[in-house]
Amino acid sequence: MPDVTGYRAKIGVIVPSTNTVVEHDVNKLAPHGITFHCGRMYVEQQAMGDHATFMGLQTQIRGSMSVALRDVMTAQPDLMMMGMSAPTFSGGVAGNEAFQKEVSDQIGGMPVTTGASACRAALEALDVKKISVFSPYQPVADEWVDQYFTEAGFDVVKVTGLRCPTATSIASVTPRDLVKVLEEIDTPETEAIVQVGTNLSFIRMADEAETWLGKPVVAINTATVWHTLRQAGFTDTVGGYGTIIREF
Structure with missing residues (x-):
């Protein structure tokens, strides 16, 4: 049953x-x-x-x-x-x-x-190649992200981490904070923006950001x-x- x-x-x-x-x-x-x-x-x-x-x-x-x-x-x-x-x-x-x-x-x-696999599949479905990425991580993990997407066939224009001090503090990052990040990593050649870090609340804001950035914004969750x-x-x-x- x-x-x-x-x-x-x-x-x-x-x-x-x-x-x-x-x-x-x-x-x-x-x-x-x-x-x-x-x-x-x-x-x-x-x-x-x-x-x-x-x-x-x-x-x-x-x-x-x-x-x-x-x-x-x-x-x-x-x-x-x-x-x-x-x-x-x-x-x-x-x-x-x-x-x-x-x-x-x-x-x-x-x-x-x-x-990782999900973001790759989403970008392939969206038919984009040039991406900018942000995370809550330290530089070592941003290097992992850059390597993965590059090996998967994407052109990583920018990648940046928020350097959150603790695992729980990731969930305290506000939409106001993320507006600044999006503005910093968006470039004319960027075709889509990807957010990684599952404790970062972004699923609703990603939809809103698409309207004012005019391009796909992929939230990892x-x-x-x-x-x-x-x-x-x-x-x-x-x-x-x-x-x-x-x-x-």
Whole structure:
């Protein structure tokens, strides 16, 4: 018998325990009859204000991922979505593919969507090549993002990180702060803007920014939900959160 609320599909979502935005976003984007269920990766030390602490945060996330996957699998999901982004960009295209396989192997071969793969698929659907990107990260992760998109065939015009001091402080970045960032990274040659960092609240603002920038703006949480749905064969569209999930 199908699940009463998730009667079309149940999607597992893996997030850091410090993340307060992904659950909000997926529930805003969820079509009727498709439900999202989170497993949380325990983060004890949330500092990420310099290279050493940022890399330490990544180690904590990877170290607790198996338990989060174990826990969310008890809900018997149909697909798995990764609700964190930095590790999915590490190592470029090959690194993302290895990450997806690692996760899929732990959950019996179930399809896995990552933020990196989702953003790539969204940009390909939008048929753009020249992009500018922003993140909440330290420079090392911005280098990962640059490498991934470059290897995927995109021309990265600009990439910048907000250098947030802790994992939870990412969620405190305001729309006013992001207006300044968008103005700084938008250039005449930029065909689309991409936001990465799943704890950065941007799904609604991305849609609004498209109207005054006159170009696609891809929020990673929107892209990842969109890609997960499309991989599962669902064609539902959602208005108010950007071109990618409204028109593709």
